[in-house]
Amino acid sequence: AQTVTQSQPEMSVQEAETVTLSCTYDTSESDYYLFWYKQPPSRQMILVIRQEAYKQQNATENRFSVNFQKAAKSFSLKISDSQLGDAAMYFCAYKGGNNNDMRFGAGTRLTVKP
Amino acid sequence: ETGVTQTPRHLVMGMTNKKSLKCEQHLGHNAMYWYKQSAKKPLELMFVYSLEERVENNSVPSRFSPECPNSSHLFLHLHTLQPEDSALYLCASSQVRWTRSSNEQFFGPGTRLTVL
Numbered sequence: 342a343q344t345v346t347q348s349q350p351e352m353s354v355q356e357a358e359t360v361t362l363s364c365t366y367d368t369s370e371s372d373y374y375l376f377w378y379k380q381p382p383s384r385q386m387i388l389v390i391r392q393e394a395y396k397q398q399n400a401t402e403n404r405f406s407v408n409f410q411k412a413a414k415s416f417s418l419k420i421s422d423s424q425l426g427d428a429a430m431y432f433c434a435y436k437g438g439n440n441n442d443m444r445f446g447a448g449t450r451l452t453v454k455p
Numbered sequence: 456e457t458g459v460t461q462t463p464r465h466l467v468m469g470m471t472n473k474k475s476l477k478c479e480q481h482l483g484h485n486a487m488y489w490y491k492q493s494a495k496k497p498l499e500l501m502f503v504y505s506l507e508e509r510v511e512n513n514s515v516p517s518r519f520s521p522e523c524p525n526s527s528h529l530f531l532h533l534h535t536l537q538p539e540d541s542a543l544y545l546c547a548s549s550q551v552r553w554t555r556s557s558n559e560q561f562f563g564p565g566t567r568l569t570v571l
Contacts, residue, residue: 345497376559385458386545386562432498441486441505441551441558445498 343368345435347446354423355454361408362418362449364433372438375409375416380448381429389431392416394438420451428453457481459563461546467569470536476566478529478546486551487529488560489521492543504529505551536570543567 344367354360366375373394380386392400392409399407404424408417420427433446459480468474480487489501503511504523518540520532529546547560 350495374559378562385564388559388561391559436558441503441549442500442511443560447495447497 343370343373343435343437343444345433345444345446347431347433347449349449350447351450351452353452353454354420354427356423356425358423359419359421360423360451362420362431362433362451364416364418364446366414366416366433366435366444368414368435368437370437374436374438375407376434376436376443377405377407377416377418378432378434378445379427379429380432381426384429386432390418423453425453425455427451459546459548459561461544461563461566463566464564465567465569467571468533468536469571470538472536473532473534475533476531476544476546476568478531478563480527480529480546480548480561480563482548482550482561484548484550484561485526486549486558487523487526488547488549489529489531490545490547492545492565498545502531533568536568538570541568541570 346365375392377389378386379389390402390405404421406419430448432448435444462477486505491499501515502521522530543565545565546563549558549560
């Protein structure tokens, strides 16, 4: 079974600085998708960014970018120019190419200090 | 209403009560999911419905009973729950395509359940 590991239960960053959240996963599949979701306090979980495993180019969405290392099975999220609104739980998730199951990590709680 | 909605947002129930959680998606998706979110644990997938048929039940106790009357609505019927069932219950939906696709899931705000 695929597993997703987020080794940082909590992280903090100074406003306007850059922070990187780690995620590793275990799979024997070659075709899959990876996601980062954000869950603000008492608010809805929303998709931040996704990466197709067959694409070598790292996905970017404005201040959010990923470092996808397929051989190492690593999928980190970099948040640049951190803002107070970035404070949230961040979940890394994996989905195989041929099914609908998503496997989630335990999450990283990000605090942004003003 | 847009996206995925869930009612109620908060629910407190005794162990002998019967209650239901409701989820509705307004995205035209054809798959819906129930997850359990407990503190400091990964999201646990409970049930998956695709095209209104249950396709996965991850060994969830029978005191949780899902119902999917159509592609837009999903219910989770609860009865004789235990205190350890207290958690945030999240509903999600996605558009399942039978070709290579990310099929990312869109989540509702959740129902915070407390079992006394």
